[in-house]
Amino acid sequence: ETGVTQSPTHLIKTRGQQVTLRCSSQSGHNTVSWYQQALGQGPQFIFQYYREEENGRGNFPPRFSGLQFPNYSSELNVNALELDDSALYLCASSLRRGGNSPLHFGNGTRLTVT
Amino acid sequence: GQNIDQPTEMTATEGAIVQINCTYQTSGFNGLFWYQQHAGEAPTFLSYNVLDGLEEKGRFSSFLSRSKGYSYLLLKELQMKDSASYLCAVPTYNQGGKLIFGQGTELSVKP
Numbered sequence: 001e002t003g004v005t006q007s008p009t010h011l012i013k014t015r016g017q018q019v020t021l022r023c024s025s026q027s028g029h030n031t032v033s034w035y036q037q038a039l040g041q042g043p044q045f046i047f048q049y050y051r052e053e054e055n056g057r058g059n060f061p062p063r064f065s066g067l068q069f070p071n072y073s074s075e076l077n078v079n080a081l082e083l084d085d086s087a088l089y090l091c092a093s094s095l096r097r098g099g100n101s102p103l104h105f106g107n108g109t110r111l112t113v114t
Numbered sequence: 115g116q117n118i119d120q121p122t123e124m125t126a127t128e129g130a131i132v133q134i135n136c137t138y139q140t141s142g143f144n145g146l147f148w149y150q151q152h153a154g155e156a157p158t159f160l161s162y163n164v165l166d167g168l169e170e171k172g173r174f175s176s177f178l179s180r181s182k183g184y185s186y187l188l189l190k191e192l193q194m195k196d197s198a199s200y201l202c203a204v205p206t207y208n209q210g211g212k213l214i215f216g217q218g219t220e221l222s223v224k225p
Contacts, residue, residue, distance in 0.1 A: 042215030056210010099205025099213050100145045105156035
């Protein structure tokens with residue numbers, strides 16, 4: 001059973017640039033969620049994708065966008081990067097959509113915006 | 115509104131028992147999760163409680179009281195490897211998969 005993998009592991013970008021983060025879901029999982037985790041804080045929900053459609057979205061501006069592909073892998077895109085976007089971005093897959101299915105997290109992408 | 119509170123830090127001794135508390139306020143209840151997160155690593159699923167009472171899973175147990183909006187995670191026979199952040203999380207109701215996490219409780223296990 002292959003777990004959730006994310007790439008890249010670390011990334012440094014300049015304010016105003018754009019970034020794409022990638023995630024491969026665990027085999028058998030059709031739902032992917034993205035979270036932002038600032039240092040010392042709990043993860044904050046960005047959005048969830050189920051079968052290539054956005055199933056739900058948190059309080060993030062439209063410059064945060066996503067995609068899910070037919071193989072259930074996913075991308076998170078962030079445009080016009082701001083310093084406050086510096087954080088750990090976690091991808092998690094689950095067996096079912098919604099919030100009551102345990103999440104299986106990847107190791108995250110550490111994004112630094114300078 | 116929706117809110118989760120848990121202590122920021124706790125310290126305990128190897129071999130001891132520690133209880134990490136979590137209080138929550140949600141509009142609608144759909145279960146409560148506990149996750150463990152070691153420094154620099156991904157959170158890993160520990161438990162999911164929907165009904166009141168204690169659920170035991172090896173050295174870890176989780177308790178839920180829906181009427182009090184309260185849960186705790188109980189760790190027995192503490193080991194050094196249990197040093198980690200413990201995150202309490204509740205799903206929102208009809209908000210498309212959104213989990214609200216607490217800020218996490220940083221547990222340090224000392225020899």
